[in-house]
Amino acid sequence: MSPHNVEEIVQKVMTRIKEEKQTSSEIPVGVSARHCHLDRETFKLLFGDDAELTKKADLSQPDQFAANETITVAGPKGSISKVRILGPLRSSNQVEISQTDAFKVGLKPPIRQSGDISGSCPVTIIGPYGSVYLNEGLIIAQAHIHMHTNDAERYGVEDGNVVSIRFENEKRDVHFSKTVIRVSENYRLEMHIDTDEANAGSIVTGQTGELVKVMADES
Incomplete structure (x- = not known):
């Protein structure tokens, strides 16, 4: 078999693999565990005026990371500690938990897309320097x-x-x-x-x- 024929066969195989990949x-x-997104003002209230969000690990989405800092989410029936903050800081606050978590704390968050927090469930979040009551922002992510x-x-x-x-x-x-x-x-x-x-x-x-x-x- 000539080198030309070998090259032609290899090219056909590579093209087929590429096509199969594209049609997959x-x-x-x-799997996304409970977490929260905070704005800078709320972060300062929870962690102090001089605090900065620090990276623990990169996430799958570009430029997103899991922070070292965590908060406690509180409701009328209980609380959940060590809820990780995801960075970077955002323009609004959002807390995402599961339905099981919601039962534990006694709250009824709606199932929403991330960022759709208007009229969502209120929640109290607690950090080492204080607590903040959010009028909305608690959801179960769709x-x-x-x-x-x-x-x-x-x-x-x-x-x-x-x-x-x-x-x-x-x-x-x-x-x-x-x-x-x-x-x-x-x-x-x-x-x-x-x-x-x-x-x-x-x-x-x-x-x-x-x-x-x-x-x-x-x-």
Whole structure:
């Protein structure tokens, strides 16, 4: 076989692999534990005027990190300590917990997309230097998928589309039928679910699900 023929075969194989990759419907998942996002004013009230948010570890999304600093989330029935702050600091406060957490503290947060906090549940958060009562900001995060614009084009979806994702395990298959697509040039491909959802489906970070259906826009 001539070198030309070998090169041609290799090129065909590489093209086929690339095409298969591009048509894959697999979505990697990250399990998101309870956490919060704080604005600078609230952070100072909780940690002191001279405090700065410090990085513990990078997160999967570019420029996002888990901080060393944690807070306590309090409700009428109890509290949850060591709720990690995610950085960098934001323009508004948001606390994300699971339904199990909500039962523990005695609060009723709505299921919302991150950033949609208008009229959401009030909550008290506590730091080493004081406490702050938030009139709104406590939510249970709706399952969603971060996609770069290139990923959205490859999967044939748009920002705001609602899709169904299927996870198959040895003894339990789970479908997430109201998963919202979020598209940005700053995102890296990853689906986010909370710990309750992960436990129900025996799903772990790094596992992949299959995008099986594009539904109507959430709006």
